[in-house]
Amino acid sequence: MGYEIKQLWARRDRYTAGGNSKKYIVVHNTASTASAYDEARNLHNNPGRSSFHYTLDGEDIYQCVHDYDTAWAVGKWSGTVAYIRNNESISIEVCSPGTEFTQAEKDQLRWLVHDLMSAYGIPASRVVRHWDCHSGRKECPKFYAGSNNAAWTKLHAYITSGEEDEVTDKDIAKIAQEVWNYQIGSEGKMHYNNTPAWQHLSFAHYDTARLYQGMTDTSDPTGRDVKMDDHDHIKWLAAGQAKQNEVLDSIVETLASIKGEVESLKANKAE
Ligand SMILES: [Zn+2]
Known part of the structure; x- marks a missing residue:
């Protein structure tokens, strides 16, 4: 019957209240070996200049920023051109050091992506990688970054093909x-x-x-x-x-x- 989304909210000084048009879903990797709880706790406890809406590790899913709030996850750096902005996207951090996501992570991601696509009418074409967000081409999620990345093509097809939970x-x-x-x-x-x-x-x-x-x-x-x-x-x-x-x-x-x-x-x- 799906997964439980736990909530551990980010400090108020590391995201922008409101303003998110929720047109895109952006997939990231954390580039570390920390758990979802560790990642969420970090946003909750520590000041910083980045944030995300969700993080998952194959065991837990945490939400840290409300969907309607603007997380600081895909901002461009100077000299680059933005394609997708923070205030039009929901960011999901998969706890991965940069390797292929585990099956458990893929399954959680598929469930969460489906849920968000349904909730906000987001088409599969707007489920993207951090890499797609600006011309600086952030290597994120690392294993799936780059043009014509076959692993991403496959993952994208999988995570955008979720089904409604059925009551058994x-x-x-x-x-x-x-x-x-x-x-x-x-x-x-x-x-x-x-x-x-x-x-x-x-x-x-x-x-x-x-x-x-x-x-x-x-x-x-x-x-x-x-x-x-x-x-x-x-x-x-x-x-x-x-x-x-x-x-x-x-x-x-x-x-x-x-x-x-x-x-x-x-x-x-x-x-
Ligand atoms: Zn990223």
Whole structure:
């Protein structure tokens, strides 16, 4: 069901607030052996003149700058001509010393690129390398830099061909189990707590769970009560009857509408 994007925000003095038209996605390598967490922590803790939106290492994905903010990632140096600017691009740093990306990194990159392409209507032709951004031709990502780089052609085809996440029966069983595992509190009511299980539920998981429970309250999930009546409903879900196709269809439909809402919220926020 996709990957989790962790957030560790960059210091306010190393990016420009707002202004990003999000027309391009730019792929970089970090040119170091540091992990994504190390890279994110560096932006979070230390002053500096560069930044990026996302970093990934095959294990974790961190976001450090909001998509609508302008990271300092592809700026040209003097005497060179800019083709793609910071304020029209979302930069992804792959943690790599300059060698070929690992399969795990390629898979994460493909997922993230697909997500961003869908969110902002970015075509594959605007998924580029740092190397493509100005006439100074920064050797980044190193393994994939240069004209007619066959490795880049192949990587580009791969990372721009991602697919939508599908909700599987296994996902639903997992959601049901997580919902079922929530603690039963006082007064015979089940309470949503800040359990690790809850924290790992994505927004989409949450709404899927809500759909199944027949609840109408869409307010903040924490601290919210669920009626005892819902237990049978949840049990029913956990028992696997949710495998019926019509139910699956309605989940997919609901997720799609939620995604649409989130995207329009994102777009509004960016303006
Ligand atoms: Zn770069």
